[in-house]
Amino acid sequence: MNRVLRIAAILLIVSANIGCDQISKAVVRENLQYHQQVDVIRDNFILIKVENTGAFLGLGENLPVFVKNIILSLIPSITILALLLFVFAKTNLSQMTVFGLCCVVGGGIGNIFDRIAHGSVTDFLHIDLGYVQTGIFNMADVSIMVGMLVLLFAFGKGRGAG
Template sequence: MQYHKNYTWFFLLIVLILNIALDQISKFVVRNEISDYEHIVLIKNFFTLTKVENSGAFLSLGDNMPYIFRLIILTGLPVLFLGYGLYYLFSKKNLPSTMQIALCFLIGGGMGNLYDRIVHGSVTDFMHMDFQIFQTGVFNIADISIMIGVGILLIQSLRMKTTPTGDPSNVEKED
Protein backbone atom coordinates (compact mmCIF):
# COMPACT_ATOMS: atom_id res chain seq x y z
CA MET A 1 0.00 0.00 0.00
CA GLN A 2 2.84 2.41 0.84
CA TYR A 3 4.40 1.71 -2.58
CA HIS A 4 1.14 2.72 -4.29
CA LYS A 5 0.93 5.91 -2.23
CA ASN A 6 4.54 6.86 -3.10
CA TYR A 7 3.91 6.11 -6.78
CA THR A 8 0.81 8.30 -6.75
CA TRP A 9 2.63 11.19 -5.07
CA PHE A 10 5.51 10.86 -7.56
CA PHE A 11 3.08 10.89 -10.50
CA LEU A 12 1.24 13.94 -9.12
CA LEU A 13 4.52 15.80 -8.59
CA ILE A 14 5.56 15.03 -12.19
CA VAL A 15 2.24 16.34 -13.56
CA LEU A 16 2.51 19.45 -11.38
CA ILE A 17 6.14 20.13 -12.33
CA LEU A 18 5.46 19.54 -16.04
CA ASN A 19 2.66 22.12 -15.97
CA ILE A 20 4.93 24.72 -14.38
CA ALA A 21 7.94 23.84 -16.57
CA LEU A 22 6.07 23.96 -19.90
CA ASP A 23 4.59 27.30 -18.95
CA GLN A 24 7.89 28.81 -17.84
CA ILE A 25 9.85 27.46 -20.83
CA SER A 26 7.28 28.88 -23.26
CA LYS A 27 7.33 32.26 -21.52
CA PHE A 28 11.14 32.32 -21.48
CA VAL A 29 11.21 31.75 -25.25
CA VAL A 30 8.55 34.40 -25.84
CA ARG A 31 10.27 36.98 -23.61
CA ASN A 32 13.56 36.46 -25.46
CA GLU A 33 12.34 36.02 -29.05
CA ILE A 34 9.20 38.15 -29.46
CA SER A 35 8.95 41.92 -29.07
CA ASP A 36 6.12 43.52 -27.12
CA TYR A 37 2.91 43.52 -29.18
CA GLU A 38 4.66 41.84 -32.12
CA HIS A 39 2.08 39.94 -34.16
CA ILE A 40 3.14 36.53 -35.55
CA VAL A 41 0.59 34.57 -37.56
CA LEU A 42 0.88 30.81 -37.03
CA ILE A 43 -2.43 29.73 -38.58
CA LYS A 44 -3.91 32.37 -40.88
CA ASN A 45 -7.05 34.02 -39.52
CA PHE A 46 -7.07 31.71 -36.49
CA PHE A 47 -3.96 31.46 -34.26
CA THR A 48 -1.41 34.20 -33.60
CA LEU A 49 1.36 34.99 -31.14
CA THR A 50 1.31 38.44 -29.58
CA LYS A 51 3.50 39.14 -26.54
CA VAL A 52 1.68 41.11 -23.85
CA GLU A 53 2.76 41.76 -20.27
CA ASN A 54 -0.33 41.59 -18.07
CA SER A 55 0.01 43.24 -14.66
CA GLY A 56 -3.66 42.61 -13.88
CA ALA A 57 -5.68 39.43 -13.59
CA PHE A 58 -7.63 37.61 -16.29
CA LEU A 59 -7.98 39.87 -19.37
CA SER A 60 -6.05 42.60 -17.48
CA LEU A 61 -8.78 43.06 -14.88
CA GLY A 62 -7.43 45.08 -11.97
CA ASP A 63 -4.55 46.45 -14.02
CA ASN A 64 -5.36 49.99 -12.86
CA MET A 65 -5.70 49.13 -9.16
CA PRO A 66 -3.22 50.72 -6.76
CA TYR A 67 -0.07 48.61 -6.36
CA ILE A 68 -0.80 47.54 -2.76
CA PHE A 69 -4.25 46.17 -3.71
CA ARG A 70 -2.80 44.35 -6.73
CA LEU A 71 -0.13 42.89 -4.44
CA ILE A 72 -2.69 41.63 -1.93
CA ILE A 73 -5.32 40.43 -4.41
CA LEU A 74 -3.13 39.13 -7.23
CA THR A 75 -0.20 37.78 -5.21
CA GLY A 76 -1.19 37.31 -1.55
CA LEU A 77 -4.50 35.55 -2.11
CA PRO A 78 -3.12 33.21 -4.81
CA VAL A 79 -0.27 32.21 -2.47
CA LEU A 80 -2.86 31.25 0.17
CA PHE A 81 -5.11 29.40 -2.29
CA LEU A 82 -2.26 27.55 -3.99
CA GLY A 83 -0.76 26.62 -0.62
CA TYR A 84 -4.10 25.24 0.50
CA GLY A 85 -4.51 23.46 -2.84
CA LEU A 86 -1.15 21.71 -2.39
CA TYR A 87 -2.05 20.78 1.17
CA TYR A 88 -5.42 19.43 0.04
CA LEU A 89 -3.92 17.50 -2.88
CA PHE A 90 -1.30 15.71 -0.80
CA SER A 91 -3.17 15.33 2.51
CA LYS A 92 -6.65 14.19 1.49
CA LYS A 93 -6.90 10.45 1.26
CA ASN A 94 -9.10 8.76 -1.32
CA LEU A 95 -9.45 11.68 -3.73
CA PRO A 96 -10.49 10.34 -7.14
CA SER A 97 -7.59 10.24 -9.59
CA THR A 98 -9.37 12.66 -11.91
CA MET A 99 -9.66 15.21 -9.12
CA GLN A 100 -5.97 14.79 -8.25
CA ILE A 101 -4.95 15.38 -11.85
CA ALA A 102 -7.33 18.34 -12.17
CA LEU A 103 -5.82 19.89 -9.04
CA CYS A 104 -2.31 19.39 -10.48
CA PHE A 105 -3.32 21.32 -13.60
CA LEU A 106 -5.03 24.09 -11.58
CA ILE A 107 -2.18 24.44 -9.10
CA GLY A 108 0.54 24.14 -11.77
CA GLY A 109 -1.07 26.83 -13.91
CA GLY A 110 -1.62 29.07 -10.91
CA MET A 111 1.98 28.64 -9.78
CA GLY A 112 3.28 29.44 -13.28
CA ASN A 113 1.39 32.73 -13.38
CA LEU A 114 2.18 33.53 -9.74
CA TYR A 115 5.90 32.98 -10.39
CA ASP A 116 5.72 35.48 -13.28
CA ARG A 117 3.91 38.02 -11.14
CA ILE A 118 6.45 37.75 -8.30
CA VAL A 119 9.64 37.59 -10.42
CA HIS A 120 8.71 39.77 -13.41
CA GLY A 121 5.98 42.00 -11.98
CA SER A 122 3.53 40.85 -14.66
CA VAL A 123 2.33 37.72 -16.40
CA THR A 124 3.55 37.10 -19.94
CA ASP A 125 0.65 36.25 -22.25
CA PHE A 126 1.24 35.45 -25.91
CA MET A 127 -1.38 33.27 -27.62
CA HIS A 128 -4.52 34.54 -29.31
CA MET A 129 -7.24 32.67 -31.21
CA ASP A 130 -9.89 34.06 -33.53
CA PHE A 131 -12.91 31.78 -34.10
CA GLN A 132 -14.60 34.35 -36.40
CA ILE A 133 -17.73 34.54 -34.21
CA PHE A 134 -15.62 35.28 -31.11
CA GLN A 135 -12.00 35.76 -30.10
CA THR A 136 -10.05 34.75 -27.05
CA GLY A 137 -8.07 37.18 -24.97
CA VAL A 138 -4.31 36.80 -25.07
CA PHE A 139 -3.36 33.81 -22.90
CA ASN A 140 -0.48 31.48 -22.00
CA ILE A 141 0.24 27.84 -21.18
CA ALA A 142 -0.59 28.37 -17.49
CA ASP A 143 -4.06 29.58 -18.51
CA ILE A 144 -4.50 26.46 -20.64
CA SER A 145 -3.50 24.31 -17.65
CA ILE A 146 -6.05 26.07 -15.46
CA MET A 147 -8.79 25.58 -18.07
CA ILE A 148 -7.91 21.88 -18.42
CA GLY A 149 -8.15 21.51 -14.64
CA VAL A 150 -11.52 23.28 -14.57
CA GLY A 151 -12.71 21.13 -17.50
CA ILE A 152 -11.74 17.90 -15.73
CA LEU A 153 -13.54 19.01 -12.56
CA LEU A 154 -16.61 19.99 -14.57
CA ILE A 155 -16.72 16.62 -16.34
CA GLN A 156 -16.25 14.81 -13.02
CA SER A 157 -19.03 16.88 -11.48
CA LEU A 158 -21.38 16.06 -14.36
CA ARG A 159 -20.51 12.37 -14.06
CA MET A 160 -21.34 12.47 -10.35
CA LYS A 161 -24.72 14.05 -11.08
CA THR A 162 -25.60 11.24 -13.47
CA THR A 163 -25.24 8.57 -10.78
CA PRO A 164 -28.56 7.35 -9.34
CA THR A 165 -28.28 9.25 -6.05
CA GLY A 166 -25.73 11.89 -7.00
CA ASP A 167 -23.58 10.41 -4.23
CA PRO A 168 -19.85 10.60 -5.05
CA SER A 169 -19.35 7.18 -3.48
CA ASN A 170 -21.41 5.70 -6.33
CA VAL A 171 -18.85 6.84 -8.90
CA GLU A 172 -16.28 4.16 -9.62
CA LYS A 173 -13.00 4.94 -7.87
CA GLU A 174 -10.33 5.53 -10.48
CA ASP A 175 -6.71 4.58 -9.94
Protein backbone atom coordinates in the same frame (compact mmCIF):
# COMPACT_ATOMS: atom_id res chain seq x y z
CA MET B 1 -1.60 3.55 -5.42
CA ASN B 2 1.09 3.58 -2.76
CA ARG B 3 1.84 6.85 -0.97
CA VAL B 4 5.28 7.54 -2.49
CA LEU B 5 4.08 6.87 -6.03
CA ARG B 6 1.02 9.08 -5.47
CA ILE B 7 3.16 11.98 -4.20
CA ALA B 8 5.58 11.54 -7.11
CA ALA B 9 2.68 11.58 -9.60
CA ILE B 10 1.23 14.75 -8.05
CA LEU B 11 4.60 16.51 -8.15
CA LEU B 12 5.23 15.33 -11.72
CA ILE B 13 1.88 16.64 -13.00
CA VAL B 14 2.27 19.98 -11.21
CA SER B 15 5.89 20.32 -12.40
CA ALA B 16 4.99 19.44 -16.00
CA ASN B 17 2.35 22.18 -16.03
CA ILE B 18 4.76 24.72 -14.54
CA GLY B 19 7.52 23.63 -16.94
CA CYS B 20 5.39 23.93 -20.08
CA ASP B 21 4.24 27.36 -18.97
CA GLN B 22 7.62 28.74 -17.98
CA ILE B 23 9.47 27.35 -21.00
CA SER B 24 6.89 28.75 -23.42
CA LYS B 25 7.02 32.16 -21.71
CA ALA B 26 10.84 32.17 -21.77
CA VAL B 27 10.81 31.45 -25.52
CA VAL B 28 8.31 34.26 -26.10
CA ARG B 29 10.20 36.73 -23.89
CA GLU B 30 13.43 35.91 -25.74
CA ASN B 31 12.08 35.94 -29.29
CA LEU B 32 9.14 38.36 -29.52
CA GLN B 33 9.07 42.10 -29.01
CA TYR B 34 6.24 43.66 -27.02
CA HIS B 35 3.06 43.52 -29.17
CA GLN B 36 4.92 41.74 -31.99
CA GLN B 37 2.43 39.52 -33.81
CA VAL B 38 3.20 36.20 -35.48
CA ASP B 39 0.41 34.53 -37.45
CA VAL B 40 0.78 30.81 -36.78
CA ILE B 41 -2.37 29.69 -38.63
CA ARG B 42 -3.34 32.64 -40.83
CA ASP B 43 -5.04 35.18 -38.59
CA ASN B 44 -6.87 32.47 -36.60
CA PHE B 45 -4.08 31.44 -34.23
CA ILE B 46 -1.73 34.27 -33.36
CA LEU B 47 1.26 34.74 -31.10
CA ILE B 48 1.40 38.26 -29.68
CA LYS B 49 3.48 39.19 -26.66
CA VAL B 50 1.90 41.31 -23.94
CA GLU B 51 2.81 41.84 -20.30
CA ASN B 52 -0.30 41.72 -18.12
CA THR B 53 0.04 43.55 -14.81
CA GLY B 54 -3.60 42.91 -13.93
CA ALA B 55 -5.75 39.81 -13.75
CA PHE B 56 -7.77 38.27 -16.61
CA LEU B 57 -7.93 40.74 -19.53
CA GLY B 58 -5.97 43.26 -17.48
CA LEU B 59 -8.63 43.70 -14.79
CA GLY B 60 -7.22 45.47 -11.76
CA GLU B 61 -4.06 46.73 -13.45
CA ASN B 62 -4.72 50.25 -12.15
CA LEU B 63 -5.08 49.22 -8.50
CA PRO B 64 -2.52 50.54 -6.00
CA VAL B 65 0.54 48.26 -5.90
CA PHE B 66 -0.10 47.09 -2.32
CA VAL B 67 -3.72 46.13 -3.08
CA LYS B 68 -2.72 44.52 -6.38
CA ASN B 69 -0.05 42.41 -4.62
CA ILE B 70 -2.59 41.17 -2.08
CA ILE B 71 -5.30 40.41 -4.66
CA LEU B 72 -3.10 39.03 -7.45
CA SER B 73 -0.22 37.39 -5.55
CA LEU B 74 -0.90 36.77 -1.86
CA ILE B 75 -4.49 35.47 -2.03
CA PRO B 76 -3.79 33.25 -5.07
CA SER B 77 -0.62 31.90 -3.40
CA ILE B 78 -2.55 30.94 -0.27
CA THR B 79 -5.30 29.37 -2.40
CA ILE B 80 -2.80 27.36 -4.48
CA LEU B 81 -1.00 26.17 -1.34
CA ALA B 82 -4.33 25.11 0.19
CA LEU B 83 -5.26 23.21 -2.99
CA LEU B 84 -1.90 21.45 -3.05
CA LEU B 85 -2.20 20.46 0.61
CA PHE B 86 -5.75 19.24 -0.09
CA VAL B 87 -4.54 17.03 -2.96
CA PHE B 88 -1.79 15.55 -0.77
CA ALA B 89 -4.09 15.01 2.24
CA LYS B 90 -7.20 13.60 0.53
CA THR B 91 -6.15 10.13 -0.57
CA ASN B 92 -9.69 9.16 -1.59
CA LEU B 93 -9.82 11.54 -4.58
CA SER B 94 -10.22 9.95 -7.98
CA GLN B 95 -7.26 10.04 -10.36
CA MET B 96 -9.24 12.36 -12.61
CA THR B 97 -9.86 14.79 -9.74
CA VAL B 98 -6.20 14.70 -8.71
CA PHE B 99 -5.14 15.37 -12.31
CA GLY B 100 -7.55 18.31 -12.63
CA LEU B 101 -6.45 19.86 -9.34
CA CYS B 102 -2.78 19.41 -10.25
CA CYS B 103 -3.34 21.23 -13.55
CA VAL B 104 -5.02 24.12 -11.72
CA VAL B 105 -2.20 24.24 -9.15
CA GLY B 106 0.54 24.08 -11.81
CA GLY B 107 -1.04 26.83 -13.89
CA GLY B 108 -1.60 28.97 -10.82
CA ILE B 109 2.02 28.59 -9.73
CA GLY B 110 3.21 29.51 -13.24
CA ASN B 111 1.31 32.80 -13.25
CA ILE B 112 2.12 33.64 -9.62
CA PHE B 113 5.81 33.03 -10.32
CA ASP B 114 5.64 35.52 -13.21
CA ARG B 115 4.03 38.18 -11.03
CA ILE B 116 6.69 37.80 -8.36
CA ALA B 117 9.72 37.39 -10.67
CA HIS B 118 8.76 39.78 -13.48
CA GLY B 119 6.08 42.07 -12.03
CA SER B 120 3.64 40.93 -14.73
CA VAL B 121 2.38 37.82 -16.48
CA THR B 122 3.53 37.20 -20.04
CA ASP B 123 0.55 36.40 -22.27
CA PHE B 124 1.03 35.47 -25.90
CA LEU B 125 -1.68 33.21 -27.36
CA HIS B 126 -4.73 34.52 -29.20
CA ILE B 127 -7.40 32.56 -31.08
CA ASP B 128 -9.71 34.33 -33.53
CA LEU B 129 -12.34 32.21 -35.26
CA GLY B 130 -14.44 35.14 -36.43
CA TYR B 131 -17.45 35.22 -34.13
CA VAL B 132 -15.50 33.48 -31.38
CA GLN B 133 -12.22 34.85 -30.15
CA THR B 134 -10.22 34.78 -26.97
CA GLY B 135 -8.32 37.35 -25.01
CA ILE B 136 -4.56 36.94 -25.02
CA PHE B 137 -3.57 34.10 -22.71
CA ASN B 138 -0.69 31.74 -21.86
CA MET B 139 -0.02 28.08 -21.13
CA ALA B 140 -0.70 28.54 -17.40
CA ASP B 141 -4.19 29.72 -18.33
CA VAL B 142 -4.56 26.62 -20.53
CA SER B 143 -3.51 24.41 -17.59
CA ILE B 144 -6.05 26.08 -15.33
CA MET B 145 -8.85 25.75 -17.90
CA VAL B 146 -8.02 22.11 -18.70
CA GLY B 147 -7.92 21.38 -14.96
CA MET B 148 -11.30 23.02 -14.41
CA LEU B 149 -12.85 21.13 -17.34
CA VAL B 150 -11.47 17.83 -16.01
CA LEU B 151 -12.88 18.65 -12.56
CA LEU B 152 -16.29 19.53 -14.02
CA PHE B 153 -16.29 16.26 -15.93
CA ALA B 154 -15.15 14.27 -12.87
CA PHE B 155 -17.81 15.73 -10.60
CA GLY B 156 -20.45 15.55 -13.34
CA LYS B 157 -19.76 11.83 -13.64
CA GLY B 158 -19.75 11.42 -9.85
CA ARG B 159 -16.03 10.64 -9.81
CA GLY B 160 -14.83 13.34 -7.43
CA ALA B 161 -13.80 10.77 -4.85
CA GLY B 162 -12.21 7.44 -5.64
